[in-house]
Structures are given as structure tokens and as C-alpha cells.
Amino acid sequence: MKMKKMFLKPSTLVFLLFALVLSIVIPRVSQGYSMMVMNNALIFCVATFGVSVMLGLGGQLSFATVSFMGVGAYSMANFCSGRHGFKLEPMPALLITIVIATIISFLLGLVLMVLRNTYFTFASIALVQVTWSFYINYKPLFGGPDGISGVSNFRIFGWTPANYNEWFYVLVVVLVIVSLLVERIRRTQLGRSLSAIRDNEIAARTLGINVYMTKVIGFTIAGVLAALAGSLYAMHGQFVSGDMFTFERSTTYIIMAMLGGVNNTFGVIVGSILVTMLPEWLRFMQRYLQLIYGIGVILLMVFMPMGLSGLASSLSKSVKRRLKKAKKGGAVS
Amino acid sequence: MNPILRLEKVSKSFGGVVAAKDVTFSVMSGTIHGLIGPNGAGKSTLMDLISGISEVDSGKVFLNEEEVTKIPPHKRARMGIGRTFQTPRFLQRSNIRDNLLLGTDLADQMGYFFSYFGKKGSDFETEMNMYMEHLNFSLDLESDIGTLTFGQRKQLEVVRALLTHPKVLLVDEPAAGLNNAEIDDIMSLLNYAASELEIGVLLIEHSMDMVMNICEQIVVINFGQVIAEGNPEEISRNEAVIEAYLGREMNA
Numbered sequence A: 001m002k003m004k005k006m007f008l009k010p011s012t013l014v015f016l017l018f019a020l021v022l023s024i025v026i027p028r029v030s031q032g033y034s035m036m037v038m039n040n041a042l043i044f045c046v047a048t049f050g051v052s053v054m055l056g057l058g059g060q061l062s063f064a065t066v067s068f069m070g071v072g073a074y075s076m077a078n079f080c081s082g083r084h085g086f087k088l089e090p091m092p093a094l095l096i097t098i099v100i101a102t103i104i105s106f107l108l109g110l111v112l113m114v115l116r117n118t119y120f121t122f123a124s125i126a127l128v129q130v131t132w133s134f135y136i137n138y139k140p141l142f143g144g145p146d147g148i149s150g151v152s153n154f155r156i157f158g159w160t161p162a163n164y165n166e167w168f169y170v171l172v173v174v175l176v177i178v179s180l181l182v183e184r185i186r187r188t189q190l191g192r193s194l195s196a197i198r199d200n201e202i203a204a205r206t207l208g209i210n211v212y213m214t215k216v217i218g219f220t221i222a223g224v225l226a227a228l229a230g231s232l233y234a235m236h237g238q239f240v241s242g243d244m245f246t247f248e249r250s251t252t253y254i255i256m257a258m259l260g261g262v263n264n265t266f267g268v269i270v271g272s273i274l275v276t277m278l279p280e281w282l283r284f285m286q287r288y289l290q291l292i293y294g295i296g297v298i299l300l301m302v303f304m305p306m307g308l309s310g311l312a313s314s315l316s317k318s319v320k321r322r323l324k325k326a327k328k329g330g331a332v333s
Numbered sequence B: 001m002n003p004i005l006r007l008e009k010v011s012k013s014f015g016g017v018v019a020a021k022d023v024t025f026s027v028m029s030g031t032i033h034g035l036i037g038p039n040g041a042g043k044s045t046l047m048d049l050i051s052g053i054s055e056v057d058s059g060k061v062f063l064n065e066e067e068v069t070k071i072p073p074h075k076r077a078r079m080g081i082g083r084t085f086q087t088p089r090f091l092q093r094s095n096i097r098d099n100l101l102l103g104t105d106l107a108d109q110m111g112y113f114f115s116y117f118g119k120k121g122s123d124f125e126t127e128m129n130m131y132m133e134h135l136n137f138s139l140d141l142e143s144d145i146g147t148l149t150f151g152q153r154k155q156l157e158v159v160r161a162l163l164t165h166p167k168v169l170l171v172d173e174p175a176a177g178l179n180n181a182e183i184d185d186i187m188s189l190l191n192y193a194a195s196e197l198e199i200g201v202l203l204i205e206h207s208m209d210m211v212m213n214i215c216e217q218i219v220v221i222n223f224g225q226v227i228a229e230g231n232p233e234e235i236s237r238n239e240a241v242i243e244a245y246l247g248r249e250m251n252a
Helices: A010-029 A032-057 A065-080 A090-112 A117-137 A164-187 A189-199 A201-206 A211-237 A247-260 A265-281 A283-303 A307-332 B043-051 B073-079 B096-108 B111-116 B124-132 B150-163 B180-195 B208-214 B232-237 B239-251
Strands: B005-014 B017-027 B032-036 B058-063 B081-083 B168-172 B200-204 B217-222 B225-230
Touching (some): A010 A032, A010 A265, A032 A164, A032 A189, A032 A211, A032 A265, A065 A090, A065 A247, A090 A117, A090 A211, A117 A247, A164 A189, A164 A211, A164 A265, A189 A201, A189 B096, A189 B111, A201 A211, A201 B073, A201 B081, A247 A265, A247 A283, A247 A307, A265 A283, A265 A307, B017 B043, B017 B200, B017 B217, B017 B225, B032 B180, B043 B081, B043 B168, B043 B200, B073 B081, B096 B124, B096 B150, B124 B150, B150 B168, B150 B180, B180 B200, B208 B232, B217 B232, B225 B232, B232 B239
Parallel strands (some): B032 B200, B168 B200
Antiparallel strands (some): B005 B017, B005 B058, B217 B225
């Protein structure tokens, strides 16, 4: 029993070491464009954690990630670009943005969560279309098709990341905090309640879980994480425009979560990085990129529905089983 | 003494099918109350109506003399109506610990916020072990729920329901699909729940042996209506019951 209570599993430890080494090595060997792509992957990962909470724990497929990324990005852009004649410091602007995103996603959650499963998913697609047409058409708040440029860079205690490499460290810190927060959800009552709703709604009700309100809370958390990613995106690129928040974009967040393993913290990180980096690595065959991508998604769904982390855990289980068998066989003979 | 659970003229129909008609009976704390009847008599529907999964067409449900008819199921659960199902309902993708903690979560009622920020809940393992003493299998809390047999899952669902600290426990056919040893264990656990924990247990069961052995009171329904009520001896001699239920079984 004592072993079970160990703080970290060996596989977790290996991953953490690996991640630590990578976070030291990556910014030393790359710079400029490739560093920017890597940073984008980490930013998208923050939003993908929202998908993980909604889809992985709650079993609710929502495409609305990009809508809330837009809320975060445009909120930062309005407060920190001086286009309304004032400029806030990035940190207070970020706090205000989080508050705005919480309110908006909570209110939208109250409305959307009246719908069940597939109906909810369709409504979330509609929401993406609605927000997207606002983002590219309404100039006073969203700058229209040209977007908003001149967003302030991130700044904390007077320090500003001077290049993409320094940004990388900022994002690693944010990602560590976000993944710990989400991991905590999985281990406490909220995560269990969401899983109960996913696996058996009737059982959830008879176990005292307010199904509707719990889903609304899940939706709000996903919305806030997406908005945080959006704010980071705005400060990182110092530019926001509507083509980041299209329906096509929204599907990539779901693929990121599914590829790595929707219910696994490391899976979410690996999935986000792979899906963002792959188009760059496959640049030489750009003409076939969409084709490869599509086939890849189908294969993923058929052969690894639980993503890379699911594959890893079933592999490790089968290895353990074989070892056990081998041991038993050895003892008999 | 007041009944812990009371139904007053509860009726429910689905389309033209009458599932419950003017059903009235009460369950006392600390007793096991049998609810029997032929297949399709409306027993499970009654449990749905009591736990609030479906709404009554007319009539009233009282928990501890407080009317709960209009209260949604999750609030009824928080007020103390616990339940198990014919087919156990667990989180298939979670481990045994998380599945059982759902019960403790309900008993603690601390809310997502306090749970998230680390407020300590009740000691679930000590309590669980108390219930597990009645059952003849050991648990590895970290393994998947799918590693348990059907019978073990059915028994464990009763454990989870007890972890919620219910005042009333609705148990839907706990013995179906279990072997004799497992039935003995689950009976011992239900007896413990009634006599030691003072829970009012409402038991749906087809195994007449079990019902006659364990129940203090039995209510018999057929076509959604109560056709007899009384202690096991009275029920076994009741002609309406013999004709509607036992008789049919004997003829078969």
C-alpha cells in the first residue's frame, strides 16, 4: 500500500525529466521562426487543456474553444494597443480579461448546457460561426478583417521577454501552472462529478450531482483557459486577427487533445506540440498536407481512440502482463 | 414512530401503460421493506419515482415527512435517498477509488470549491473497510472497475450507496446474477445497514427466499397497483399474491 501512495509514478517521473531536458535544450538550439512555432504550440496547449476538461472529463464535445480564445485575444488587444486612446499594463489587462471571459463563458454555458450532447455540440459550432463573423466584421471592437496590431508585449515586474526564446520560458511556467491546476481538477470532486456525467448521467443524478450546473462549471473552466491562451497569443504575436478563430481552427484543438490522449496531462501537451509542429515538419510535401492530415485523423480514431497516452498505457500493461507470465512460467519449470 | 419514506397515491403512466396507480405505502427506519411483483409490475418505475429520475403524474413522495415530490433527483440524493441499479452503474473509465469516492463526496457535501482547495473529507477507507467486512473479496483501489466481476460490482454498488450516508436506500434486485455465497454476503450487508445504521431499506428482489428471509414488511404490486401488504407470513398466505405471483411461478 505504501508504494501506491508514492507522489509520482515512475512513468510520470520519466516524462517530467524528459520535459525538463527539452525545455532547457529547445531554446538553445532554435530561434526565430521555429521558436515562434514552438511557442504557439505551448499557447494552444493551454486552450487544449480546456478541451481536456470538457471532453475528457465531462464527455461534452465543444467546438467553442476558438470563440473564447477570441474573447481573450481581443480583450487584450483592446486594453493594450492604445486604439481607444488608453493603454493598460499587460498584467492588470490580463486579470480583467480573465474576469470578462469567466462571466461570458458562464453566461453562455447557462444557455448552451440546456442542450444535450450532440445538440450542444452543434450549438457550439454555431457559436463559433457567430463569434467569427463578429470578429472579422465589427470594426470598433475587433478591427475588422485587418485585425488589431500593436498589442503590448507581456510584462511582469518590469521585465519583458525580449525575444521568442525568452517567451518560451514564460510559456513553460504558465503551462506548468495550468497543468497542475487541471490535474487537481481530475483528482477532486469536480473531476469525479464530470466523469460521472460522462459515464453515467443517471448514476450521477442519484449520487447528488447537479448535472446541469456541473457542466456549466466545466464549460466555464474551458472558456477561461481558452481565453488565457488567446491573451497570451495576442501578447506573443502582438497582433490579433479573425482568421485565428475560424471553425477549421477549432477542430485542431480537438485533434490535439485526441492525439495525445484527452484525459492525460502529458498527452495534451504532446498532442498540442505534435499537431502544431507537424505542418512545419511536413512543409516539403505541402500540397498533400491536408490529405495526410485527414487520413491521419481517421487512422487515429480507428486505431488509437485514447490517443498516444492510451497507446502507451496499454503497451505498458501488456508488457507487465508478459513479464508476470514469464515469471510464473519460470517458477513452475 | 414516523416512516422515513412514505408514498401517497403515487401514479405514473407511460403513454397508455399504467406503471403505477395510487401506490401508497411507507418504509420505517432500520427495517428492510420488500417490494415484489411479477416482471413488468412497475417496481423499478417506483424506484425511479422515489429517487426523482422520473416525475410522478400525481401523488406525493415524503422523505422523513417532508414532501420531495417536486425536488430534482440530485437534491433528493443529498437529502438522503440512496439507490442502486439492476445493472450496476459505475464510471467505466475510472478506477475503483474514484468510483467509491463519488459516494463519499455526496456524504461530505463540501462543494467543488472546498474540495478543490484541499478541505479534508471524511475518512473513506475506514468506512469502506467496515462495509467490506461483510463481503468476501478484497479490493485494489487503484485498479479499473472493469477488473471486478459482475457480482462484485453489484455488491460494491451497495457499498458506494452506503458511503453516501443515506436515510433511505433503494436496492434494485441486488441478488440477480450473483452466486449463493455472494447473495449471503449482500444480505448480511443489507441487514447491517438496516439494524446498525438505522437505514430504511426498500428492496426489490425476485429471489423469494431472500425476500421472505430478510424483510420485515413486504408490499406486492401487480400492474402498477398494490395488491397486498404485510409481513412475510401474511404475504405467503395471501391469495391475491399466490394467484398473481407465486402461483404463476409454481405453475411454470
